[in-house]
Amino acid sequence: MESSENTNLKFLKAFSELLETKSFEQITVSDLAKKAQLSRRAFYNHFNSKEGFLRESILIIFDDITKILNNDLLYEEVILKEMLSYMYTNKEIIKSFVCFFPNIDNIIKDYIKGMIIYSNIPDLHKQLETAYQVPYSFALDIYISTIESIILNWIDNDFTESPEKIAKYITSVVRI
Structure with a gap:
């Protein structure tokens, strides 16, 4: 079975x-x-149905990614590489969902936001405000949008770079 x-x-x-x-x-x-x-x-x-499959599919992907990220709620570079390697290994699936799924940008952004807010990043509020020199809600949005932008760009460019390189880009560009 x-x-x-x-x-x-x-x-x-x-x-x-x-x-x-x-x-x-x-x-x-x-x-x-x-x-x-x-x-x-x-x-x-x-x-239950083809439509149910579609709804469940995105949750299956996010669940797999969450399992990886939950191994290190500080989201150090090592865990980012592991998550990006999962995406790379499943790039055909990931690419088709990004191209097909309605409002995927917002879904991804909300997912990243939830993961960041519930992470173990110490003093997230203070770190973001200090790093970006704007109030927390703006700083959080900049932080999330930066990560989302790098990942979506990588997907749009057919995963040309290695997961290691993308992890480096993310850790070098985000400020906390």
Whole structure:
């Protein structure tokens, strides 16, 4: 019996491959199952519908990333490399979601914001205000937007740079 994570990953990969040739509306559950080399029953054991799959898919990706980031809530460069390596390994899936998913910029920004706010970065409030010389809400937005911009640029450029290089860019540009 396959693990739930492995099954989800197969459906995610199948979905990203199908998006290269079909629109979301044209993709059927049968298409997904066939491409993933799994049964329709396997699909419905995990998801209620194609739309449910879409909603769950982004959560699956964020859940995997969160598991990595939760290993070091200070978000040191080592953990950033690990997270970026996950993205690089799954670049076809990540790229298709960034290109396809409505409002992905806002979803990513909200995700980063949540992760930063609930991190273990000491004196986050004070550090951001000191580093950017503006009130906290502005400084937090600058910090988050910088990280988001680097990651989305990397994705838009087909993951040309290594995860290590992108981690260096992030740690050298953000000010805390």
